[in-house]
Amino acid sequence: MSFDRAQVLREAAALLTRKANASMDEIAKAAGVSRATLHRYFPGRDALVRALGTLGIEQLAERLDAARIEEGDPVEAVRRLIEEAMPVSGFLAFLYGENQLYEVTEIDEGWTRIDERVSALFRRGQEQGLFRYDLSPAWLCEALYALIAASGWCVQDGKVASRDSARMVGELLLSGMLRERS
Amino acid sequence: MSFDRAQVLREAAALLTRKANASMDEIAKAAGVSRATLHRYFPGRDALVRALGTLGIEQLAERLDAARIEEGDPVEAVRRLIEEAMPVSGFLAFLYGENQLYEVTEIDEGWTRIDERVSALFRRGQEQGLFRYDLSPAWLCEALYALIAASGWCVQDGKVASRDSARMVGELLLSGMLRERS
């Protein structure tokens, strides 16, 4: 039985999302490895959480690349971004609550880079006259994260179907909850 | 120096929002009381967190009453709700991340009651043809909480001005980020 680093990190993220202060023993059990082995690869809780943080950043950055948010129509770019980010919504929900991670410069810088890319998208949409000017890119950025995390929560809770989650987030963020005035 | 229960709970919530696993000693220091006194009124961490949970529920319920969400135009009711809930956004952000609280039946039931009231508001708006039918009340409910919590986070971070936060949430939730089609 070889050590699957990615699998362990996935299980750890899933558990820590549900139970923020789970012990290393619980994490090891959930990941299907012994506490000793877990400690061999992640020497200490900080190392594990930091690895989760950097992995989350990397995955999110990859999704931003895959969504090509710097290209084409901003509205469509936002929809692509949401569609791509939805599979990592669980991860994002975890990172969102682990506010101690922002004290790690490496992770804080990673978030700053991502924030800049997403904010640039919103700014581009504003400059093209598509997005409202009275909602700042920084706020839209945070709102996007919050809605994606919330949708991940809802899916995990059975309140929203998995295949609907991207549309729910996209429609609400872009068009709001009011009916179209025809 | 008398023991101000409400003040202690406020300080505890503020600290625990920033640092989820602060020690009882840190909480006591932040609240300006000794660890012994803190322990006299809240015998154990669970008791403190549970008190925070029930207080949050109570305050939120009071805000729902103050906003009179069962009366008048649903759109205006949503705006009133957001306006009223904003002062407790810090509390809500804390409760949102403390997922262990949902294991306490008392608190879980409190959330269920609040969810029902808010969902009823959204359903009423839908039945009056004001709100979109393709976004479920349950999802709108969660989205509202997420946006309020996110705005509280933004205000605390200096990304959004305090007096703008209610408008930011209300406009985004109701009308979305797209410019009006004129």
Added chain:
DNA sequence: CTATTTTGAGACACTCATGTCTCGCTTGGG
């Protein structure tokens, strides 16, 4: 002013998560 109550500071033992170690077993390559 005196008596009662309440609070703060600290000591103490206890629990639990953690870090580290050893040893036996399984797995896979030679």
Added chain:
DNA sequence: CCCAAGCGAGACATGAGTGTCTCAAAATAG
């Protein structure tokens, strides 16, 4: 088949957080 490497299980000490207690100081009531 044998051997090296990796993993699991568990023991052990350590440290941080916690619950409980005592006693003196401070606040409050009478």
